[in-house]
Amino acid sequence: MPEAEDEALRRLPPWRVKPAVFLDRDGVLNEDAGYVHSPDQFVWTENAPEAVKRLNDRGMLVIVLTNQSGIARGYYSEDEFRAFTAWIGEQLAVHGAHVDATYHCPHHPDHGEPPYRCVCDCRKPEAGLIDMALADWSVDLEHSVMIGDSDRDIEAAEARGIKALKFEGVDLLAFLKQNGLV
Numbered sequence: 001m002p003e004a005e006d007e008a009l010r011r012l013p014p015w016r017v018k019p020a021v022f023l024d025r026d027g028v029l030n031e032d033a034g035y036v037h038s039p040d041q042f043v044w045t046e047n048a049p050e051a052v053k054r055l056n057d058r059g060m061l062v063i064v065l066t067n068q069s070g071i072a073r074g075y076y077s078e079d080e081f082r083a084f085t086a087w088i089g090e091q092l093a094v095h096g097a098h099v100d101a102t103y104h105c106p107h108h109p110d111h112g113e114p115p116y117r118c119v120c121d122c123r124k125p126e127a128g129l130i131d132m133a134l135a136d137w138s139v140d141l142e143h144s145v146m147i148g149d150s151d152r153d154i155e156a157a158e159a160r161g162i163k164a165l166k167f168e169g170v171d172l173l174a175f176l177k178q179n180g181l182v
Helices: 003-011 048-057 078-094 128-136 151-159 172-178
Strands: 020-023 061-067 101-105 145-148 163-166
Touching: 020 128, 048 061, 048 078, 048 172, 061 128, 061 151, 078 101, 101 128, 128 151, 145 151, 151 163
Parallel strands: 020 061, 020 145, 061 101, 145 163
Antiparallel strands: none
């Protein structure tokens, strides 16, 4: 980060800089059934909407970081992904919850056609998705956390000095409580 930007962030009022909870999507917010991309395939993990609402109520940014190689593989398009992401947002709103932003990697190093078949810096375990979020949001990294269900999620967070928690359960709200996040 250039010095001027770093200095500007330090001078932001404290209320502008917020801790973030970075969430993987498949396996954390929803059950991972493989390339989930439509409402008929989508099943929340237990208490996920309430968990997101509790994070919102605590004033934390909720940012989804998700590898979506189904785009590279041709299973669905980026437009379909965006429409599905909007649908998830609508479902959360029914529960009084929201995700502040979703960042996705559509690439895969071995599958698909260019431009999606490539080695990139946004596919976790690389930290490019986190970098995108940090460029857009004033995040208090010291009090932020990444919750993912795979080692890729954990490695991406650790590459940026963000605390990482591996979600291996079924109840996201219970997991947040267990880890003192709500």
